[in-house]
Amino acid sequence: MSENNAKHVNVLDHGYVRLNDVMGSDLTVANSARVSYAKASAELTDRDRRLIAFLAREGHTSPFRHAIAQFEIHAPLMVARQWWKYNVGSAHQEGTGDSLDAWNESSRRYVTEEPVFYVPGADEWRSKPENSKQGSGANLPGYEGEFYTRRLFEIIDECEEMYENAMSIGIAPEQARLFLPAYGMYVRWYWTASLQSVCHFLAQRLAEDSQAEIQAYAKAILTLIEPHFPVAVGELMPKGER
Amino acid sequence: MSENNAKHVNVLDHGYVRLNDVMGSDLTVANSARVSYAKASAELTDRDRRLIAFLAREGHTSPFRHAIAQFEIHAPLMVARQWWKYNVGSAHQEGTGDSLDAWNESSRRYVTEEPVFYVPGADEWRSKPENSKQGSGANLPGYEGEFYTRRLFEIIDECEEMYENAMSIGIAPEQARLFLPAYGMYVRWYWTASLQSVCHFLAQRLAEDSQAEIQAYAKAILTLIEPHFPVAVGELMPKGER
Amino acid sequence: MSENNAKHVNVLDHGYVRLNDVMGSDLTVANSARVSYAKASAELTDRDRRLIAFLAREGHTSPFRHAIAQFEIHAPLMVARQWWKYNVGSAHQEGTGDSLDAWNESSRRYVTEEPVFYVPGADEWRSKPENSKQGSGANLPGYEGEFYTRRLFEIIDECEEMYENAMSIGIAPEQARLFLPAYGMYVRWYWTASLQSVCHFLAQRLAEDSQAEIQAYAKAILTLIEPHFPVAVGELMPKGER
Amino acid sequence: MSENNAKHVNVLDHGYVRLNDVMGSDLTVANSARVSYAKASAELTDRDRRLIAFLAREGHTSPFRHAIAQFEIHAPLMVARQWWKYNVGSAHQEGTGDSLDAWNESSRRYVTEEPVFYVPGADEWRSKPENSKQGSGANLPGYEGEFYTRRLFEIIDECEEMYENAMSIGIAPEQARLFLPAYGMYVRWYWTASLQSVCHFLAQRLAEDSQAEIQAYAKAILTLIEPHFPVAVGELMPKGER
Numbered sequence: 029m030s031e032n033n034a035k036h037v038n039v040l041d042h043g044y045v046r047l048n049d050v051m052g053s054d055l056t057v058a059n060s061a062r063v064s065y066a067k068a069s070a071e072l073t074d075r076d077r078r079l080i081a082f083l084a085r086e087g088h089t090s091p092f093r094h095a096i097a098q099f100e101i102h103a104p105l106m107v108a109r110q111w112w113k114y115n116v117g118s119a120h121q122e123g124t125g126d127s128l129d130a131w132n133e134s135s136r137r138y139v140t141e142e143p144v145f146y147v148p149g150a151d152e153w154r155s156k157p158e159n160s161k162q163g164s165g166a167n168l169p170g171y172e173g174e175f176y177t178r179r180l181f182e183i184i185d186e187c188e189e190m191y192e193n194a195m196s197i198g199i200a201p202e203q204a205r206l207f208l209p210a211y212g213m214y215v216r217w218y219w220t221a222s223l224q225s226v227c228h229f230l231a232q233r234l235a236e237d238s239q240a241e242i243q244a245y246a247k248a249i250l251t252l253i254e255p256h257f258p259v260a261v262g263e264l265m266p267k268g269e270r
Numbered sequence: 271m272s273e274n275n276a277k278h279v280n281v282l283d284h285g286y287v288r289l290n291d292v293m294g295s296d297l298t299v300a301n302s303a304r305v306s307y308a309k310a311s312a313e314l315t316d317r318d319r320r321l322i323a324f325l326a327r328e329g330h331t332s333p334f335r336h337a338i339a340q341f342e343i344h345a346p347l348m349v350a351r352q353w354w355k356y357n358v359g360s361a362h363q364e365g366t367g368d369s370l371d372a373w374n375e376s377s378r379r380y381v382t383e384e385p386v387f388y389v390p391g392a393d394e395w396r397s398k399p400e401n402s403k404q405g406s407g408a409n410l411p412g413y414e415g416e417f418y419t420r421r422l423f424e425i426i427d428e429c430e431e432m433y434e435n436a437m438s439i440g441i442a443p444e445q446a447r448l449f450l451p452a453y454g455m456y457v458r459w460y461w462t463a464s465l466q467s468v469c470h471f472l473a474q475r476l477a478e479d480s481q482a483e484i485q486a487y488a489k490a491i492l493t494l495i496e497p498h499f500p501v502a503v504g505e506l507m508p509k510g511e512r
Numbered sequence: 513m514s515e516n517n518a519k520h521v522n523v524l525d526h527g528y529v530r531l532n533d534v535m536g537s538d539l540t541v542a543n544s545a546r547v548s549y550a551k552a553s554a555e556l557t558d559r560d561r562r563l564i565a566f567l568a569r570e571g572h573t574s575p576f577r578h579a580i581a582q583f584e585i586h587a588p589l590m591v592a593r594q595w596w597k598y599n600v601g602s603a604h605q606e607g608t609g610d611s612l613d614a615w616n617e618s619s620r621r622y623v624t625e626e627p628v629f630y631v632p633g634a635d636e637w638r639s640k641p642e643n644s645k646q647g648s649g650a651n652l653p654g655y656e657g658e659f660y661t662r663r664l665f666e667i668i669d670e671c672e673e674m675y676e677n678a679m680s681i682g683i684a685p686e687q688a689r690l691f692l693p694a695y696g697m698y699v700r701w702y703w704t705a706s707l708q709s710v711c712h713f714l715a716q717r718l719a720e721d722s723q724a725e726i727q728a729y730a731k732a733i734l735t736l737i738e739p740h741f742p743v744a745v746g747e748l749m750p751k752g753e754r
Numbered sequence: 755m756s757e758n759n760a761k762h763v764n765v766l767d768h769g770y771v772r773l774n775d776v777m778g779s780d781l782t783v784a785n786s787a788r789v790s791y792a793k794a795s796a797e798l799t800d801r802d803r804r805l806i807a808f809l810a811r812e813g814h815t816s817p818f819r820h821a822i823a824q825f826e827i828h829a830p831l832m833v834a835r836q837w838w839k840y841n842v843g844s845a846h847q848e849g850t851g852d853s854l855d856a857w858n859e860s861s862r863r864y865v866t867e868e869p870v871f872y873v874p875g876a877d878e879w880r881s882k883p884e885n886s887k888q889g890s891g892a893n894l895p896g897y898e899g900e901f902y903t904r905r906l907f908e909i910i911d912e913c914e915e916m917y918e919n920a921m922s923i924g925i926a927p928e929q930a931r932l933f934l935p936a937y938g939m940y941v942r943w944y945w946t947a948s949l950q951s952v953c954h955f956l957a958q959r960l961a962e963d964s965q966a967e968i969q970a971y972a973k974a975i976l977t978l979i980e981p982h983f984p985v986a987v988g989e990l991m992p993k994g995e996r
Contacts, residue, residue, distance in 0.1 A: 051777035093845035293535035
């Protein structure tokens with residue numbers, strides 16, 4: 029594992045994507061397509077490049093399932109939900125959640141991380157798109173957005189206060205959380221996925237009508253993954269179509 | 271499809287589980303284990319019962335993947351999240367969500383269903399368990415719970431008001447929802463799963479330390495599925511272990 | 513389940529595809545995309561048809577995963593291998609095989625079905641394609657093919673004789689089968705798959721450069737499935753592209 | 755990737771398992787269960803060990819899906835079939851097969867590897883087990899096995915001769931292979947699987963009533979994987995139960 033694998037991109041107000049680990053390279057894709065023993069070369073040849081282009085063009089996706097990446101992601105719950113729902117076949121593991129307590133072997137109370145919430149800045153509120161498709165239109169003027177940013181902070185404060193009040197009287201955390209404005213609450217998880225799965229996610233989430241917040245995460249994933257698989261990502265995600 | 275397949279069980283204050291469709295019966299499990307042509311009988315024999323018991327006991331789970339059930343579920347988001355996360359291999363389709371707008375072919379504005387929220391009654395608030403494991407302890411006395419029920423209603427009202435305010439000024443619904451106390455918000459989805467997957471879900475979610483709200487849904491699923499596969503469910507989920 | 517669901521198409525010299533069961537219809541696809549309660553109508557409307565066309569065109573494939581079909585297939589092993597390898601996410605259950613013995617509760621010896629082999633007729637041997645791509649070229653003249661048909665019958669006889677000889681002296685069937693020319697040996701299995709998975713299989717296996725023997729099975733699947741989902745199959749598999 | 759990751763174990767007469775690549779370590783399992791940022795330590799603590807033991811004991815298998823291994827395997831077709839069939843969720847890629855020709859960009863004829871076959875030695879033929887369960891009983895005496903070893907070599911020779919004859923006259927390889935005694939023919943493939951998937955495979959294939967040939971491959975996999983995940987493999991596959 030070379031040094032430059034551990035990378036980190038900040039996203040939104042408190043989020044990030046971190047590339048934890050990578051298995052394989054462009055050569056893995058070519059070698060797994062061929063499965064010819066003892067032919068692993070250290071350098072990618074032009075023949076390898078043409079093979080990868082052929083595989084991507086013809087939809088022979090299985091060799092792209094033998095290269096793997098693992099990310100750690102910190103994102104609002106609404107982003108996490110979309111991510112999980114559309115990614116069949118990859119593994120997710122969320123830690124700040126329902127079941128962590130179960131494997132805390134000590135008798136000490138489990139100390140929940142302080143909840144952190146996504147709050148769009150005054151100039152980051154987007155209008156509904158004209159043509160009723162999903163996605164967003166132009167941003168609201170900042171003097172209008174200011175009100176919603178302030179009110180969201182106030183609502184979060186009030187909700188958190190009740191959440192803590194409920195916890196302090198001994199209500200189970202699994203119920204106390206009903207007070208939280210959860211769509212914007214940050215959750216953290218591990219995502220381990222094949223290169224095929226990563227590129228499928230990118231194709232969906234870099235699309236213009238995708239929610240802006242998840243687009244921002246997709247761009248971070250692309251930044252982190254492309255240096256490790258420049259040929260494969262280039263063929264699966266042609267620059268013109270991004 | 272016989273008449274009694276279309277069933278419905280109410281869960282929590284506004285939720286339900288509905289059995290939309292079923293494919294197969296106990297006989298499907300036995301026949302798919304044997305795959306012997308032209309031996310399909312209309313009645314389950316004792317030999318079939320012994321075969322199903324053998325398959326369940328020895329962990330030969332693949333024949334249970336050839337019987338299928340489809341449910342429609344209306345549940346708080348916090349329940350939906352747990353359901354989706356731990357059910358690899360089954361298909362979920364949520365409709366009241368991010369992407370429905372996309373396939374509304376008319377130019378008319380998409381009319382979002384009025385949000386509905388789960389609010390525990392005064393005597394339904396549960397305490398944190400003593401031993402710091404996940405799950406809940408005894409219920410709070412009603413005179414204490416009353417305060418939290420009332421406050422949760424108030425918070426929901428205030429949050430909804432801001433949500434509607436934001437929508438009315440033209441903020442995109444995908445951002446306006448940040449104001450909502452989403453953990454308790456009901457979502458509706460289709461769940462199509464094999465009998466193996468359904469029983470795996472039940473084994474996890476009927477467990478005592480599972481969250482009470484999802485336990486209630488698991489009981490509804492069991493009520494709906496058992497009449498269709500009495501032998502298979504009985505062997506995979508022995509009564510003593512429920 | 514209506515009567516005309518149980519259908520059967522013969523394929524090759526001794527094979528067949530049988531549609532065992534179906535769950536859902538075109539309406540299932542539309543309803544699962546909408547997930548709107550109590551709106552299930554008995555008849556498919558034009559709006560439903562446009563929705564299905566939209567879903568297929570835009571690649572929103574998840575609603576197609578809520579309609580299910582189950583087939584029983586009898587095919588040469590070389591066909592079965594290709595079928596299993598490229599169909600991630602659907603369930604296969606083979607019965608005439610390695611493990612059936614395990615769930616035979618009686619003490620009686622497991623009586624293996626007589627092996628049956630695929631043998632191309634004299635005019636069914638195909639030439640290697642000119643341009644070195646996979647697939648086949650024109651058929652050999654019958655007077656040339658005759659020799660190979662006869663020799664294949666002879667080889668099968670000789671191999672079977674040794675297989676039976678080995679069994680008779682008490683060699684374990686799992687080793688005795690090493691004598692069999694297995695690529696052409698028929699195996700029988702159950703295939704339970706979503707409509708998405710079935711159409712993915714068809715798209716790959718109806719292609720011209722696919723092996724002729726598996727193309728024949730793909731055509732049988734299409735014949736059996738299309739009457740149950742005429743709109744969805746028509747949109748996912750446009751006639752012009754078959 | 756440390757040097758000792760590239761390892762190789764010979765299996766049967768011409769087979770092998772090679773560990774191509776590994777992603778993660780025992781620490782990956784512990785860290786993915788916790789998902790707590792910036793707590794990755796270089797050394798596994800006792801607390802990590804207890805956590806892994808807890809996860810394995812309680813069946814919380816998802817953290818084991820974030821550690822990945824990739825193998826190259828050379829095994830008889832009958833072993834490959836069992837491997838593929840029971841390993842849902844992992845990726846296989848076979849190269850010496852039906853479709854390699856498709857991505858050979860040159861116009862030169864694709865040169866098939868010489869087929870290689872598994873032939874049990876005179877003292878390696880196993881008897882049918884007494885009690886009619888699957889698996890094998892004691893080995894046949896060598897003076898009996900000698901006949902079957904010799905006959906299998908002869909049959910392979912005769913079959914190969916016809917295979918080559920058919921190829922030489924221009925019959926498509928996809929049909930010519932019908933002459934081959936394919937169950938024992940070696941195939942080569944890549945297998946990329948999570949640690950959970952690998953241990954599930956081992957649990958099934960190290961079992962005593964599993965076919966001896968696949969048991970031999972399972973032992974090779976265990977030898978290669980255990981040094982990389984000593985704690986996790988030890989907890990998931992307790993020595994007493996192997």
